[in-house]
Amino acid sequence: MAETTKLVIAIIIALIVGIGIGYAAGMGAVQTVTTTTTVTVTTPVTTPSPSPVGPPVTLTVVGPWSGGEMEAFMEVLKAFEEQTGIKIEYRIYRAEDLASVAPPQFEAGMAPGDVLITPWGWWIAEMGKKGHLIDLTGLVDENEYVSGIFDPVKAEGKVYGLPFTAWAKPGFWYRKSFFEQHGLKPPETWDEFVSLLSELKGILGGPPIVTGDGVGWPVGDAAEHFIIAFGGPELQLKLINGEVKFTDPEVKSIFEEKLVPLLKEGYFSEPIEWTRAVELWWKGDYALYFMGTWITGMVEDPDDLGIFPIPGTKGVVMGTDYICIPKYTKHLEEAKMLAKFLATEGQRIHVGTKAGKFATWLKVGIEDHWAPMQGVYKFVKEMQPVPDLDDAVGGKWQTLFWDQMKLLWVEPDRLDEILTTLDENFPSE
């Protein structure tokens, strides 16, 4: 009995000590958070200057690019290193990985990098609202940028992200040489588009459009193009704002009458990992590929690239990568220098590379862009830019949208169920 009592006492003591340590750890984390209060930049930081004498600073930059896209971005970072003497370490985190990895680290008062870059403005606004990011209001002049570009990264009147270069998802890419070889030309009406698909299917003996996959975003992009083509840019905006439901007759008819028949006819391939899809399309296994403008930097001969939207399309999805700074950075001033550089002169360098991007800083001219992108720029400029649907809504719904679109691609008969699921899970706020 005495032994049992002792054991029970020991356990209770251990439990109390354990909980005490847990409390202390919790308090410690909180203290870290409260001592590093949000910094509001009221005066714009001027041109980057060499860092003051002291131990060399190395900034960790987290971005979504790998391969050729990364090489293009490294040119920008190299220019910054040369100008400032600040060393940069670049780490690759896809947007979805960063959104998964960073929040738990933030809660623990840490960050995966000093400067984070992601295309998801909603995520930056959300993290900013939770107090994990530095307020960058005033770091750059918002009037020098494309109108409305700061909106996704604003929360409670503060700017938590700066825009980097932008991309567009304008339509179906094709190889001019392939079309010339088969005597084909881009369609000018919906009927011509459908006839072209039929003809291409005959030529290729299989689906003419390759469907990109990864976590699902390329499938979602293609679906959005149909929404914008037949519902106009305003329908896309209404869907983003939750003013129209997916089961609304107008939206449903676009899927039912335009997209689903093409899926059932076998004009789209099964979802294939999107970079492998580029290779397959380029070597002629497929004729068309719905993808963003960055594809220009991924092909051997960008001069052989042609593009057309669904005939009659008036809007184009445009998006940008945003730069933000976690408030847990140990090199705040250097991080701000880099953020400002990337949002301004860094853009000029980036658009001159094969990144396949446009500048959002209006001081960068069309002549600063890589030659193949200048043509694409002119093409896109004719259309009304609209935000990416799933990027704008964000959260869990974003992956749900991709996942449901992947389901639609392979089982188009389940359209009703898919649209209902999208409505049921659409965020209420």
Next chain:
Amino acid sequence: MGAMRLEKLSFLLPALLLIFIMVIYPILATILLSFNIDIVVGAKVSDKPPSLENYFKAFSSKELLNWKGVETGTFPMGALIHNALWVAIHLPITTMLGLLLAVLLQNVKGASIIRSLIFLGMVVPMIVGGLLIAFSFDKDIGIVNFLLNTLGLKMFVKTWTTYPDTALFALILGSVWLWTGFSVVTYSAGLASIPKEIIEAALIDGAKFRTILFKIIIPLLKPVTVAVVAMTIIWDLKIFDIVYVATRGGPGGASMVLSILMWDYFARVTDYTMSATIATILTFIILPIAIIWVKLVMRGR
């Protein structure tokens, strides 16, 4: 005598302390968090009043349990059913395959090399395993579809992981390949411990292979089977990495499992109380299996 016991206890205390801090406390905190009770002062993980709200939300969510899918036999059926299917299919296949291969390889020359090759699946990091599964079931470059094509089964040739009716099965079959190494090696170790005299005596008495297998080997391997079954069920219920890499629970949630759901709430939505709720549900499903296993092992000892 009392001083002696206290001395012994003092040796035990550091370990107990660590267990409480690293295991018991996080488990308790997670369970309480699932009821919106936040015991980590200052962290403010939950700002909702204590309630059963998260459990109502979880069990009314189609992601956890989709009755319509269950009734019609179409995917998604919900993470709970998917995990149950995983156990129902994966467990018997890996257990039987492991036993069969271990017995067959017992007297084969170079068996250790073959066993090592089978065990490779266990050595491969599960993230790589997930990628291998995705590639293996790819329509154009996958070995599975190549074999199906070769066997003339063209109607089954497709990228299995992109279709709702096959995604889960592709993952389960891939998991069989990855996990069978464990059961083969465990059964092989068990077989090595069976005295040869028993088998030889049976052979002298004229017993056939089937009789030896069912009357001697399988009964004597019962403790090993208990271990294999328990470990496999636990593996099946907490399966995460290969699903995350190969399908991420899709398409349309057709291969969603509990641990992915928990991760989504944790990392994607940053709803820590819902994540804790799914974690608690998962724990309470696994716990009885673990307890039964421990009891059987103790009884066997």
